[in-house]
Amino acid sequence: MTTTDIRVAFDRAAQKRRSGLFRRFLRHPGGWIPLAIFAAVVLVGVLAPLLAPMDPNFVDLAAAKAAPGPEHLLGGDSTGRDILSRLIYGTRTTLRGALITVVTALVLGVPTGVAAGYFGGVFDRVATWISDALQSIPGMIILLVVAAGSRNNFEVLMATVGVFMVPGYFRISRSQTLAVRGEPYIDAARVSGLSDARIIFRHVIKAVYPPVIIQTALTAGIAMGMQAGLQFLGIGDSNVPSWGAMMLEGFRLMLTYPLMLLWPSAALGLTIAVLAIMGSTLAELVQVRTPRASRRKADAVAAAPSTPATGSAQHEAAHAALRIDNLRVAHATPNGETEVVHGVTLDIAPGEVVGIVGESGSGKSQTVFSVLDLLPSTGRATADAIWVGGKDVSRATGKQRHALLGREIGYVPQEPMSNLDPSYTIGHQLIEPLRRTHGLSRAEAKERARAMLVRVGLTDPARVLRSYPHQISGGMAQRVLIAGAIAGKPSLLVADEPTTALDVTVQAEVLELLRELQAEYGMALLIVTHNFGVVADICDRVIVMRDGEIVEAGPVDDLFATPAADYTRALISASLDDVAGRAELDRAVGPAVQTTEVTA
Incomplete structure (x- = not known):
């Protein structure tokens, strides 16, 4: 491959990056088709009061277990409520539950994962331990306890589901931050004077958000399934129309009236499927970098106990562009610490x-x-004194x-x-x-x-x-x-x-x-x-x-x-x-x- 070929390849790659993830996603059949279907589902949920032919809780005893017809397009349930109206309002309920779960997991998982990956140290160890602990807790038992304590409060239950989804966001955010924080341009940004917060928002987030979007698509589908499962078990307010509650009622009448189970099951399965396809397509389009050895410091240059310079030595240091006295640098190893710089003293x-x-x-x-x-991050430096531009920064x-x-x-x-x-x-x-x-x-x-x-x-x-x-x-x-x-x-x-x-x-x-x-x-x-x-x-x-x-x-x-x-x-x-x-x-x-x- 010639230099010209390499340059052309770089140009094409850069143009592809600048075209944007969303634009590439829309050009992919696995992107725009499921996105259009999911957008239609969201639109149905938002416009539920306008689209539903009647109140979802209106009871018409004459329509009990009614077959699909002009008055009830999808039929009536066991009490005579319109299945289509309940299905449309159930879309709103299901989407709202998924949104609560996703927002909870995002807010708790992403900032924590980025901070743990970027700063490391004690915070990283504690956050990782909490994430591992959340994965080991039996979630269903906790959800049953929360349901009893909150009297089946829908929002509290879905927020609790979101807490159990935090480890997924935490691991992805942390691993992507570890990958990018070792890049030389991160060190260059630090030396140029940018703060850690600015570096995170300027460089790190760009590496974190693509896999987070993928995780969000998958988490939303899992949340919908969890919500339907809880309501299928009878956890939640049965008067609130939802796909899970409709599936529970349909399951009870499955042998005598199978259509009641068909509609909510089809709606739930289709929505989860399009979310899974969108997540898979995003994963195909996004090149997720693997973690590499990081270059962050664990401890900054710390002053070793010593007697401050006095007299002529201090005067010389105050007028030096740089002065280092007795610098020692050690790195942590599996067997302890290895010192790689031994008492270096220099001035400029x-x-x-x-x-x-x-x-x-x-x-x-x-x-x-x-x-x-x-x-x-493995390094630790000590010095008796460090002067930069006439300032003692020890x-x-x-x-x-x-x-x-x-x-x-x-x-x-x-x-x-x-x-x-x-x-x-x-x-x-x-x-x-x-x-x-x-x-x-x-x-x-x-x-x-x-x-x-x-x-x-x-x-x-x-x-x-x-x-x-x-x-x-x-x-x-x-x-x-x-x-x-x-x-x-x-x-x-x-x-x-x-x-x-x-x-x-x-x-x-x-x-x-x-x-x-x-x-x-x-x-x-x-x-x-x-x-x-x-x-x-x-x-x-x-x-x-x-x-x-x-x-x-x-x-x-x-x-x-x-x-x-x-x-x-x-x-x-x-x-x-x-x-x-x-x-x-x-x-x-x-x-x-x-x-x-x-x-x-």
């Missing part, structure tokens, strides 16, 4: 360009993710640290395409963080986003703002992310492997752009890389990490001229000559460097 002066270099597993990304609050709350993202700290991630949400235009993804973090109007945010796109070298900003991520190249996507990172004019810009996913020519252009922006805005720049060529090209100072510790650090020129550590010499050689350098690296650190870094 305002306007300085610093590179953190090391092979995969050296701990460089874990160090940066601790500052950005992007550790996975003991700041998660909300206070989050407020720094997009303002004091900008973030340029690797793999640009994965860090842009394919469901939104570039303009939406640039404008929204500016409005939320800086209080700009939509017009002001759009103008700043346009200006930033021009500044990063994109010559047609209007088209880029209208484009979806698949409609731009990887190099353009990286420039878009850089534009978003600097739009808030941060004092510190963190670039995590900013050139890894790009070809050589585009790499050089991106590095040149970062160098220009750093000089123009006077911000500090922290680059995480495994490539000494990037370090030599742009950095003032370099920090070499191995196995979670700093091996050596110093000015780039000095470190290249006289590296003190064998590991550093091996890394430099590996950058200059892949074959010879790999041999030297193996001699310096062993035949295989152990990878302890947790991919986030």
Whole structure:
């Protein structure tokens, strides 16, 4: 498949997404046909007083067990009430019961499932336990108790049925939230300064609502069956016309007057069938993503008990763009905790360009993710002190640290395409963080986003703002992310492997752009890389990490001229000559460097 073929496939996929789930559903025979039937059923229920030929409880003794005829189109029941009128009013009752059940389950299940999947921790464990407990409770016994206690109150009974339907919504919402919260664009949204609530409503709900719609169609059918079953057992007000009550009466006269059982059974069976077909069609149209490893933090960077910095050390920290003292990062494992960063201390002066270099597993990304609050849920970070932009955030709350993202700290991630949400235009993804973090109007945010796109070298900003991520190249996507990172004019810009996913020519252009922006805005720049060529090209100072510790650090020129550590010499050689350098690296650190870094 050629590049052109791939681009055409992406275009078609995007057009299909933008056409909307509902439009695709209407084009499917399994969608519009059952939907039309169900719409007719709903219309009958809504217009019951107009469509019913007589009062459903009017008794005409002469019409008792009457056969279908001009006066009673479907006949009369055992007491002479018109079956057609009771069937029409029973439609309203049945739909109302299903609505009560669905709304109860939706309101209790979806928000709880989304919150449990997104935030995790104790809330997730408790909510999951309650959901499992609801599934293990004998529902019919509880419904009988509720019926006795509420004196067969219809609304209370159907709300109770809804409570027992909550686990279905909870599991779906939780699993879909777990799937989407591990996406890189969720981390990108957090670092851009968006609040958790805004991320949930902007990104997570879009992934949750399709399977929830499917579940709703199925739940409505189950609710109708449950309602009919309860009324068939005699639970409920027999004077209220409903399909279940009519089925009970028809069952009693099944041998002598089978038509009484036929009509409500056919109505109930048809309605449940069309709901099941709609749910099946929706499931066919919606691609439900499976959960992947999440990257949410369990605990933010917490301060270890220590003596606050005093004197000159505190003065230096207050004037640093970033200072970290004794950072340790550990991850939970089945056998306890494994520490992957061991007491790292570093500082970056305002306007300085610093590179953190090391092979995969050296701990460089874990160090940066601790500052950005992007550790996975298994991670826990502690530090004696963390200063950002002259502010000590060691003991700041998660909300206070989050407020720094997009303002004091900008973030340029690797793999640009994965860090842009394919469901939104570039303009939406640039404008929204500016409005939320800086209080700009939509017009002001759009103008700043346009200006930033021009500044990063994109010559047609209007088209880029209208484009979806698949409609731009990887190099353009990286420039878009850089534009978003600097739009808030941060004092510190963190670039995590900013050139890894790009070809050589585009790499050089991106590095040149970062160098220009750093000089123009006077911000500090922290680059995480495994490539000494990037370090030599742009950095003032370099920090070499191995196995979670700093091996050596110093000015780039000095470190290249006289590296003190064998590991550093091996890394430099590996950058200059892949074959010879790999041999030297193996001699310096062993035949295989152990990878302890947790991919986030």
